[in-house]
Amino acid sequence: MDRRRGADPSLLVMISLAAGPKHGHGILLDVQDFAGQRLGPGTLYGAIERLEQDGLIEPMPAEHRRTPYRLTQAGASYLAKRVSELRHLTHVATSRVQS
Amino acid sequence: MRRCISLLLRLYPRAWMRRYGGEFRQLLDDAPATPATAIDVARHGLSLHARRAPGTGLHLITLGGTIMRDHPQRSAVLGAAVLLPTAVLIGVAVLKYVVGVAAPFDAIEPAMTPLVTHPLGETVLTLAPYLALVLALLPVVRGVPRWEHGRLVGTFSLAAPVVNIVIATLSAAVALFMAVYWVTENL
Numbered sequence: 584m585d586r587r588r589g590a591d592p593s594l595l596v597m598i599s600l601a602a603g604p605k606h607g608h609g610i611l612l613d614v615q616d617f618a619g620q621r622l623g624p625g626t627l628y629g630a631i632e633r634l635e636q637d638g639l640i641e642p643m644p645a646e647h648r649r650t651p652y653r654l655t656q657a658g659a660s661y662l663a664k665r666v667s668e669l670r671h672l673t674h675v676a677t678s679r680v681q682s
Numbered sequence: 683m684r685r686c687i688s689l690l691l692r693l694y695p696r697a698w699m700r701r702y703g704g705e706f707r708q709l710l711d712d713a714p715a716t717p718a719t720a721i722d723v724a725r726h727g728l729s730l731h732a733r734r735a736p737g738t739g740l741h742l743i744t745l746g747g748t749i750m751r752d753h754p755q756r757s758a759v760l761g762a763a764v765l766l767p768t769a770v771l772i773g774v775a776v777l778k779y780v781v782g783v784a785a786p787f788d789a790i791e792p793a794m795t796p797l798v799t800h801p802l803g804e805t806v807l808t809l810a811p812y813l814a815l816v817l818a819l820l821p822v823v824r825g826v827p828r829w830e831h832g833r834l835v836g837t838f839s840l841a842a843p844v845v846n847i848v849i850a851t852l853s854a855a856v857a858l859f860m861a862v863y864w865v866t867e868n869l
Contacts, residue, residue, distance in 0.1 A: 629729065
């Protein structure tokens with residue numbers, strides 16, 4: 584039985600925006616491309632709203648009805664810290680799985 | 683399906699739609715309209731309502747309307763009134779059969795016997811402590827259910843005035859006593 588769960592949507596959005604500003608649909612396509620995870624529009628905007636409230640991402644001027652978002656400085660720092668933590672977890676998990 | 687998803691946007695709070703509505707509608711136009719998308723949109727809309735009142739949370743009970751929500755003490759006092767006959771009956775029974783003081787029980791027995799022996803009266807007296815517990819606790823229990831990673835997650839808290847705590851404790855004690863009594867008598 585496949586009991587895989589997707590990664591944290593907020594983290595996926597931040598990873599996507601680390602490559603440059605994107606609007607909602609661009610983020611969905613990018614996440615599906617690099618993580619193989621199809622986020623729903625509601626899930627995506629739930630994450631966007633939380634990240635924006637936390638000051639980790641910010642909207643850019645809208646292009647027609649599409650509003651691109653980008654990482655803030657605080658968002659970039661937070662993402663770097665999270666990636667470092669994940670790298671440590673991955674290292675520990677890998678060593679334990681192999682032993 | 684796209685029309686169905688558009689209709690689901692009516693679930694969304696107006697404040698949220700004022701901020702994100704335009705770009706969210708555009709995203710819905712861009713993304714494929716599937717049943718999974720509709721479920722995701724509906725779930726998100728409902729979750730926005732659930733956390734619309736940050737700090738206070740979602741009151742679990744709405745049946746009592748604003749009176750019960752805004753005046754939990756009144757609800758607790760109502761619970762006390764519901765609990766009173768059962769509590770008195772148990773109290774005087776304990777006095778008579780445990781402590782050995784029979785006068786209070788004997789004094790009210792003529793009035794209580796028709797009530798206790800009637801099926802409706804017995805049912806009401808039995809359910810009273812549970813109803814009192816609900817009346818004392820539900821208005822002060824707050825919770826914010828939300829959907830995370832395919833699971834329903836809830837954070838619940840209790841913000842209870844003293845009277846609610848006292849009535850809830852008494853109700854729980856009476857209910858527990860009755861349950862223990864029933865078990866020892868019937869099993």
